[in-house]
Amino acid sequence: MEGILIVIGGPTAIGKTDLSIELAEWLNTEIISADSRQCYREMTVGTAKPSEEELSRIPHHFINSHSITDLFTAGDFSRAARARLAALFQHHKVVITVGGSGLYLKAFLEGIPNIPNIDxxxxxxxxxxxxxxxxxxxxxxxxxxxxxxxxxxxxxxxxxxxxxxxxxxxxxxxxxxxRSDKGDPLPHRIVSIGLDADRKWLYERIDRRVTRMVENGLFDEAAALYPYRNHYALKTVGYQEIFDFIDGSLTREEAIQAIQQNSRRYAKRQLTWFRKYGNMTWFHPENKDEIHRYVTQMTGLT
Missing domain, CATH: 1.10.20.140 (Histone, subunit A)
Incomplete structure (x- = not known):
């Protein structure tokens, strides 16, 4: 079938959002977010969502699409994102999907087992x-x-x-x-881009991002969500540590340091997953010219 899907994957804070918006503007297309937390309306600072300015530049799908009280599984995402992709290919030759949630990307690209509808x-x-x-x-x-x-x-x-x-x-x-039913892979051409960098560079970016989150009100956002702390959506880095601070088991500074440390560990797990998943061509996020040449070569677009 016609249509090219550009997949951008990689660890947290590596620069996926910046690259996806830049490519979307260049290719005059839209972005499907494959992030398991940015879909939740109530979680903004702690999920490092694209800013209002960035969202105004390029249409994004599955950002702020659900509430934390919803259970939005990888299977739910796969079905909804595939339907949205089909609609977008009616108007665009190329669509971009971006995210660090490997399970969501895999479900989207490869399909999910054919399980009957459940009550x-x-x-x-x-x-x-x-x-x-x-x-x-x-x-x-x-x-x-x-x-x-x-x-x-x-x-x-x-x-x-x-x-x-x-x-x-x-x-x-x-x-x-x-589980023996693997589902149906997307019937489109896939161009997969992985972003990576040396650990010192990446970890410094992660630490700076956490500092910005705190400055932008992460503690206030987490405090407002504290009554929902047992919901699945909030069982994640950046919120659990502040809930521990609210409970009194961590000081404010210890919570910040724990978010930075746990974010670095999460980034390492993400990279391990993407490396094993394969099918990606890897670039340093600052090598924009090289990435543009690769996209041109793989899509035939200029």
């Missing part, structure tokens, strides 16, 4: 159980119903646990039994 009430009930009692009871329940999944799953990820339990309860079959 939404099951998800609502599980989400409420998680908000009230935490993750441990859900993990214990899933370990009984689908021990095979629990051997391989990221058992610290509430979204994965809730989704697996939702499908298991809704279909009467273990979630792991659906």
């Amino acid at each position: 939404p009430a099951i998800r609502e009930e599980l989400n409420e159980e998680f908000n009230v009692d935490g993750l441990a009871p859900l993990k214990a329940r899933l370990a009984t119903l689908d021990p095979e999944f629990m051997k391989e799953a990221d058992t610290h990820n509430p979204q994965r646990i809730i989704r697996a339990l939702e499908v298991t309860l809704g279909t009467g079959k273990p979630f792991s039994s659906f």
Whole structure:
């Protein structure tokens, strides 16, 4: 099918947003965000969303599209983003997707298992159980119903646990039994760009970004969201550390240092994932001319 999708991946703070907007302006196209947190309206400072000025320059999709009270899974994103991509290809030869959430990108590009529709009430009930009692009871329940999944799953990820339990309860079959169905890859040409740099350069950028977030009101934003702290969306770097500060287990300075440290660790995990995922051509984010030449070569556009 016609249409070229440019994928921009890489770790937090590497410069994905700047590059995506620059390329979108050059190619006169739009951006699909594949970030698992920037879709939430209530989370702005801590997710380093594009600024209002940047959003006004280029249409972005799946920024501020959901509430933290919604459970928006990688599968939900895949289905919604694929529908949006098809609509965008009616008007654009090239579309850009950008994000550091490997699971969301993989679901978008490769598709998801063909799982029957599940009664939404099951998800609502599980989400409420998680908000009230935490993750441990859900993990214990899933370990009984689908021990095979629990051997391989990221058992610290509430979204994965809730989704697996939702499908298991809704279909009467273990979630792991659906994993052999890999879904359908996107039928479009994919041009994948990975951004990377030496660790010192990247970690300094991460530390500076955290400092800017604090200056821009991260503590106030997290405090306003404290009543929702058990929601899946807020189980993430930048918020959990401030919740610990509010609870009194960290000082303000310790919370800031913890955000910087945990952000660096997250960046390392992201890079490991993208390297294993493969199919990316890697660039330093400051090598804009080289990136432009590559995009020109791969798309035939000038």
